[in-house]
Amino acid sequence: MDILHNLAFGFEHALTLQNLFYCALGCTIGTMVGLLPGLGPLATISLLLPLTYSIPTSSALIMLAGIYYGAQYGDSVSAITMKIPHAASIVACIDGYAMTLKGQTGLALFTAGVSSFIGGTVAIVVLAALAPSLGEVALLFGPADYCALMLLGFICVSVVTTGSVINGLAMCLIGVLLGQIGTDLETGTPRFTFGAQFLVDGVSLVSVALGCFGIAEITKNLDEKSERTPFNGKIHLIPTWPEFKRIWPSALRGSVAGSILGILPGGGPTIAQFAAYAIDKKVSKYRHEIGTGSIEGVAGQAAADEAAARTSFIPLMSIGIPENAVMALMMAAFIIKGIQPGPNMIAKHPDLFWGLVASMWIGNCFLLIINVPLVRIWLSVFKIPYSVLFPSILFFCCIGTFSVNNNLEDIYVTAAFGFLGYVMMRLALDPAPLMLGFILGPMLEENFRRAMLLSRGSFTVFVTRPISATLLGVILVLFIAQLVLMLRARGASRAGKPVAASERDTIVASPESARN
Amino acid sequence: MLNQNLVRGLFLAAVALFFGLGALRYPIGNLSRTGPGLFPLLVSGFLLVLAIATLVKSRLVQAVPLQFSVAKIALIMFGLCGFVLISQHVSMLLAIVFMVFIVSYAGTAPSWKRNLAISAVLAVIAYGFQRFLGLNLKLI
C-alpha cells in the first residue's frame, strides 16, 4: 500500500518532538484567536508569519496550518456562544446559537468539537489518498461550470432561511446587491461607491457578518433588557448515547460535502458550511428540527468547515494554485522558505507534503484534547454579566474589522451593517440567506460574465459543457421536486383544516414538515 | 403603530430602487460584453417584484406591530464611529474609554466604576494584540 507507506513516512516527520511542539502551538494560537470575535485565520496567519522566519520549513508550515484549522474551530465557538461569526462559521449562528438560547451550549460546543474531528479525519484520508491527482479536478471547472455551481448554491436559500421563502429570497437578493458594491472586475467601473475610497474594494464579509449578526443581536438583547442572565445551570457536556448517535451521520455527510467543496477554488469552508447544512435539512432523520437548535444543524456544518479547511490545501500542494486568501498566504510562506509550490512540489519535497498531512491528523487530536475539556472555560463566559460582556464584544468587533485591511475606516462599514442588521431583524428578515447571497452573488456574476465573454455571447456553453449541463439538470430536478411537493402540501392542507397565512409561509419553506 | 409586514415591503422596495436606479447609471452592454449595470439591474428588478408581493400580502394578512427603538442602536453606532475618529486623531486608549462609556448607556444601570474597569481590561488586551500579534494599533 502506497498510501500507508507515505503516511508512515509523513508521521516520521510529524512526530519529532519539535514538530509536535509547533503543531500544538499552532492549534492553540489558532483556537485562541479564533475565539475572539471577528479575528479570523487570515489576519492571524499574516500577523504571525514573521515568527516562522527563524524556524525550519516543515515546522513553520505545520504551525501555520495548525493556526488555520485551529482558528476555523475557534470561530465556531464565538458563533455558537455569542452569535458572532467569522467567514466560515456563519451557519453555526443558526442552530448553534439556537441551542445556546435553549441552554444547551455545552452540548453544541461538544458536537462542534467532535464533528470537527470527524470532518478533519475524513478530509485527511481524502488528502492522503487522492491529493496528487485530485488537484486536477479544479482545472475541469470552467466559468460556465462555476456559474451552474453557484446557481445550485442559491437553492440553499430555501433551507437556510427560518422564515418564509419570500423573505429568504429577498434577503438573498439584498446580499447579492451588497456584493455589487466596489470595483467591477470586468470593466473597472466603481459601482455604488459614492466616491468613498474605502468602498472601492467592496465591503468585507467580516463587516457584514459582524454587523448583521453580532451587533444586531447585541442591540436586540439590550432592547429586550433580557441581558442574558449569568449562566449558572448545570453544564451538560458529554452527550447521552442517543444524542451522540445523532452527531455522526450528519458529521459524515458534512465531511464529504466539505471535502469536495474544499477542493474547488473560490469557496472552501465558507461555502461548504452552507452546503452541509442544506444537505442535512434535506436528508437528515431530524430535518424538521433543524433551524430550531438541533444537533444535526451544528454537526454537519462544523464537520464541513474543518474538512474543507484541510482539503483546500490540495490545489495548492498539487498544482500550485491557492484557492482562497488563506491559501495564498500559505503559498507565500512556502516561497519565503524558498520553495515554489507547483505541480512538482509533492515529488520534490515529499517530506513537507506528507509531514504536513500527518501533522494535520495530529493537530486534529490536539484540537479535540484542547477543546473538549476547555468547553467548561468557554462556558464561564456566561458568568460574566452582560453589561460587562457587550462593550467588550463591540470592542472585539472593532479589532476584528480593523485586522482585515489594517484600516480603521472599515469599522464605519461594520457599524452601518449593525444598523442595517438591526432594521432587518426588527422586520423579521433573516440574515443567513443574505450572507449566502453576499458570498455567491459576486462569484455568480463574475463567472456568468466571463462565460458569456468567452463564448462570445452564446448561451449554449451552459448546456454543452458536461459539468455545467449536469449541474443545471440537478437544479431543474430539485426545482420540479420542490414544486410538486409544494403543490401536494398545499392540496393536503387545503383539504384539512384551514391555515392562517403566516402558517402557510412556513409550509412553503419546508414542505417536508407538512408531511410529518 | 406601524405594521411590520408593510414596513418590510417598503424596506425591500427602497433597497431595490436604491440599487436599481443606481445601476441605470452604468452601461448594460451586450451579451458578449456585458456591462457593469446589467447584473445589479436584473437582481434589483427581482427584488422589486418580491417587495411588491410583500406589500400586497401585507394588506391581506393581519397586521403585526413593528417594534423599533432608535435609541440603543443609535448609541452603539455613535460609540463605534467615535471609536474610529478618536483612534485616528487622538489615541485608541481614549477611544476605548469613550466607546465603553457611550455604549454603556444602551445597557441597564451604567456605572462609571464598572466602565473604567472594563476599559482598563480592554486596554490591556489591546496592548497584548499590539505586542504579541503585531497589530498596529495606535494605543497612545
Place this chain on the structure above:
Amino acid sequence: MKELTRRGLIVASAGGVVAGLPSVASGQGHNWPERPIRLIVPYPPGGSTDVLARLLGERLKDRLGGTWVVENRPGAGGNTGIDVVAKSAPDGYTIGSATVGHFSISQYLYSRMPFDSDRDLIPISLTWELPNVAVVPTQHVPARTIPEFIAWAKGRSGGYFYGSPGVGTSPHLCGALFATRIGLTATHVPFRGAAQTIPAMLGGDVQLAIDNLPSYVGAIAAGQFRVLAVTTPERWPTLPDVPTMAEAGVPDFVATSWAAFVAPSATPRAIVDRISEALRAIAADPAVQQRFETAGARPLGSTPEEVREKSRHERPIWKEMVQISGARLD
C-alpha cells in the same frame, strides 16, 4: 514623546542644527531606528509584492537593526497603501513598497489620484524587478515562438483571448499593446489574480497571458506553460533560452514590473540614504539573489535619483499602453 523631544533638543543644540521638530532631529540618523518601522505593502498578504517585501524587511532588520513590521494596506489597486505612506509623519518610521504602477502608470489610469509620486514621496531605492512573460498553455496552443503564435492566432476566427489579473494591471496593458503591435484581434479576460488565470489557461479557455513571472514559475517548470518571450530589455537569467520581445520580432516592447521603497517626501535625507545603502548591499548579496530567483524576481538597488530617472523614462510607453488598452479607473 517627551523623551524624544528632549533628545531632539539635545541633538539640535549640540549639533547647532535648527530643528524644531523632534522627528527631524532624531531623523539625522543618530538614533534611528528606535521604534518599530512600518513597511507598508499596498497589496493583500500572499502576493509577490508582499513576499518580496517581507524578504527584504528581514534583511533590513539584520543590517540596520530595529523591528520591521510588514503592514498590508490593500485597496484601490495599491493606491490606498501608498497614500497612507505619503500622508504619514516623515520621520523614517513609515516606508512603503511601491511599484512601477505608482510611479509611471496610475496617473494615466485614474481620473484622480490621492497622491503625486513626484511631490509627496521620496524614493529610497529600486528593490526588485520581475519580467512579464508571454505564456501559452502547452496543451492547447502549439506555438513555440511569437511568429508561430501570430500565425496560429490568425487562423482563429474572432482572434484569441488573453488573461490578466484585472483592468489596468501591467499584464492587461501588455496584452493590449501586444495585440496592437502584432495587428490581431484579441479579447481581454480579467481575472482575480493568476490563481484564476492559470486554471482558465490550462482549461483552454484563454490562450495567452503576458503576466508577472512569479505566479507561473511552478507551472512553467512542470511543462504546463511555454514561455514565448520576456518583456525585459535583455534575456532573463533563469530563462536563458527565451528571447526578448525585440528578438522575437516585436520591437519597442520593454515593460518590466519593478518596485521601489518609498518614504514621505520630507523624510530626512540621512535616513533615506542609510536605507538606500543597505538595500543596495542586500541586492548584491548572492543568497538574496538566489532566493529572489526562486520566486521569479531579481533584487535591485539604486540611489533615489535613479528611481526618479527610471520612473520618468518609462512614462511615455506606459501612457501609450494605457491609451491603447482603453482602461480607465476612478
